[in-house]
Amino acid sequence: MSSVRQTTTEWVFATLRASILSGELAAGTRHSVYQLAGELGVSRTPVREAVLRLTDAGLVTVERNRGIRIRGVTAEDVRDVFELRLLIEVPAAAYAAGAAADGLLIEVKEASLRLHALADTGDTEAFGVADRHLHAVIASAVGNRHVVAEIERLRDLIAVRGASTIGRSRTTRDIAGEHDAIVEAVCEGEPVAAARAMREHLVRTGTLLMRQLSDGEVDESWAERLRSPSSE
Structure with a gap:
């Protein structure tokens, strides 16, 4: 991974994580890689990589044919x-x-x-x-x-x-x-x-x-x- 791409991925991850924790991306809502990439003004690749990290962190789930869902807490x-x-x-x-x-x-x-x-x-x-x-x-x-x-x-x-x-x-x-x-x-x-x-x-x-x-x-x-x- 190039340093530029890594930096972009880190920025996307940090931005999405902050939006999730602040409630801007509300629990239970669904989003697509295309939508998030457009809103952040980046290509889909760093968004996909950031989403993988967010999934590993337990903040989102990726559902087949339904996109990315922000997890809630019970x-x-x-x-x-x-x-x-x-x-x-x-x-x-x-x-x-x-x-x-x-x-x-x-x-x-x-x-x-x-x-x-x-x-x-x-x-x-x-x-x-x-x-x-x-x-x-x-x-x-x-x-x-x-x-x-x-x-x-x-x-x-x-x-x-x-x-x-x-x-x-x-x-x-x-x-x-x-x-x-x-x-x-x-x-x-x-x-x-x-x-x-x-x-x-x-x-x-x-x-x-x-x-x-x-x-x-x-x-x-x-x-x-x-x-x-x-x-x-």
Whole structure:
């Protein structure tokens, strides 16, 4: 693939991904490669390549003779995603608390301060970005770029239909506050406390999202089978 074509494909992928996550390309709607190429002013080839990546990311499905469908999210999707996040982020938080370098701890503190600073601004989009960044910084302590990328992919799967607890189940200040125990444990070098705080935060978030998508009826024991000794 030439550098120009690769750059175009990257731009198309980023543009379509942003449109999906913002809701501009709404969940359940159908589109064609021809239509998207025309709207973006590019040839069909980079659109096809971008769509393959979006399919791998779980954001769209390609249906024979029916085009590209933007995926939505169900309570079952939320449970599946948060089970995976528990398996990844709980031990990552414990690892960060036990092995993070001073430079990374500074990043964690700065990311937490930014999250709190944005909590009262009303800019929920910027707050969401800051929330993602804090989780990514903590996970980066593991030293495996695929861990951070997978967390980002999992969060995209939920964001695809605008699923969020902000302004529905809790405020941005509530969410920022939930991260305090995680940040404190990581920075104080307490792996068990960090794992416990991360688990509590993820279980609460997953449960609230599932309630929103299933009229409030959620089996709260959904995460119990994934409980590990490090989070006790």
